[in-house]
Amino acid sequence: MSRPTISTITMADVARAAGVSQPTVSRALNGDARVATSTRLAILDTAERLGYVINRAARTLAGSSTNSIGFVIAEHEAHVWGNPYIPRIIAGISKELSAQDKQLVLFVAQNRHDQDRLIKDVSRRRTVDGFLMITDNRSDRFLRFLLEQQVPVVVGGRPLGFKQVSYVDVDNIGGAVAATAHLLDVGCTQVGMITGPRTTGPGVDRLAGYRRALRARGLKDNGAVYRAKDWGIDEGYAGMHRLLHEHPKLDGVFAAGELLALGALSALRTAGKVVPDDVRFVGFDDSAAASRSDPPLSCVAQPVEELGQQMAALLLRRLAGEEKTGHLMLPVQLNPRASSVGKDR
């Protein structure tokens, strides 16, 4: 049993079977309005019956679009590779793209050299119609290049230091306000925060939300803020450790990242603190992980998969000329949980 021959049904085959010309098949399949409804239906039927699948290479060669978009992972080493959201973001992107019959091509540019190669390639030959990317704003040369060249691009997470860039982000400020307000609501008087890098939009915005919530209650900033250098578990641990030493009376903590929260929690337990008896805690999480039982903590749930999907949708709209530069903010949800951690309840 040798490999079955891949049926190479072409538009010409469909045309022959349907009794029309090959260009008419092309028009019908591409939704050209000039094709008579009866013809279209006959063609669609024949194509389906014959199991026709378009040859992307031919389409790309003849047409003006590549029908594929690129996803660039350009974050600095320590960030992205510890970014637990990448798979989910990809799932969201993929969902949207496959619905529109676009291919998703992956590019990894961890260092300057990779970026240069990408820049060179893109500048000379358009391999994809546009880019989606996750960046930590450190190694942003590729993004800058894309914007200069006016190559369509949509970024995940508000990028700092760029004007006129399309991006999709979750409501970081709103989420941080809700988290902080929640801690105050349940009676905390000394609320601290571990925020993400000041070089990132989410890091800055979540801190802003925390401060806004304090201000709204007429509380003054007690300085119990740790600005993590990255989003990793280590920084969460280090941050919590430091906060506990500098602010022994802390009775509430908001850790603005999933791994930061894990690390912070670890430090709390190491210090013998019981959550929420000694210290109330709110973290960040993927909304898809909302059912997670450990840590059974209050968290701000972000729609990560939808973030990816919306990024793709926004890019496709731009490519279709329906939209110029634009932003999109996805709502988050505060997910309060009343479990105890640090000892058995």
Next chain:
Amino acid sequence: MSRPTISTITMADVARAAGVSQPTVSRALNGDARVATSTRLAILDTAERLGYVINRAARTLAGSSTNSIGFVIAEHEAHVWGNPYIPRIIAGISKELSAQDKQLVLFVAQNRHDQDRLIKDVSRRRTVDGFLMITDNRSDRFLRFLLEQQVPVVVGGRPLGFKQVSYVDVDNIGGAVAATAHLLDVGCTQVGMITGPRTTGPGVDRLAGYRRALRARGLKDNGAVYRAKDWGIDEGYAGMHRLLHEHPKLDGVFAAGELLALGALSALRTAGKVVPDDVRFVGFDDSAAASRSDPPLSCVAQPVEELGQQMAALLLRRLAGEEKTGHLMLPVQLNPRASSVGKDR
């Protein structure tokens, strides 16, 4: 300043500039041995000078290869999206592929429906030359299909229930043996284990390694094994919780997964155990995360990025006809650390 025109330098342009025919340019650029060295050099030089970049669509249409390979994420929802290794695996794959000028196309098949669509597409039209995939062996219909159709595929992690499939995996057995032996070496007398799903190669193999190490010391299995239903943090927590209740005298634990270890650690702390004073602990980790300070635990370090790279390399070799079905086992390293967790040292 409008968008600079993408220079559409074709082989014909290079040919003209170099004073040869277009097919000769094709041969030179593709390393055809029949081209005279002097001609080749002249052509390469001209191409470089003109900034020539090949048109992949044209190459694919005219040739017999698509010059791109697919990466399929086919794991069951709960598994993959919590799989912390995906980004690193992708990095490794990308490294190898870009070195060979191949594109990486992503496919996501979370459910039966996605898989059917993929199967249908692949059976009718070859979009990529081969596939790389991560699977949890539950939703393995796509893999089965690929094998039946003799589509080249390389799997990451030993897949259960398949014969004649190429895969790359780390030395799970060796790692588990080393981990268990280490616990015994440092004086543990009651060593338990939390292993991964019995439907996965690594889950089975790591358990086998643990048992082999016990046997080698003449110890009999004390039954202190928790078989996690997935690799998530929750299962680690649940497993540790259960082990502690059923085996109160446990003084050593081997958690055979990164998230399993995190969860297990959490449960240990929750139960008031101090690591390593009360219980010795060995987890699994990405070797790239070896510098991680929390948890500062002994671990089996896996070369995850290299796993991806080797997967790609193996597939490319198969496509080049250099190799048939084959396996590759990457060595792991036991990384003993002597830190304390659960209280300040």
Next chain:
DNA sequence: TTGAAAGCGCTAACAC
């Protein structure tokens, strides 16, 4: 509303 003809940029025979 449809067909005929041209051509996208490359690879692959086949000559010389």
Next chain:
DNA sequence: GTGTTAGCGCTTTCAA
């Protein structure tokens, strides 16, 4: 060794 000649399977004018 190198040039000539044919397509690959589409999209896109241009006629009809």
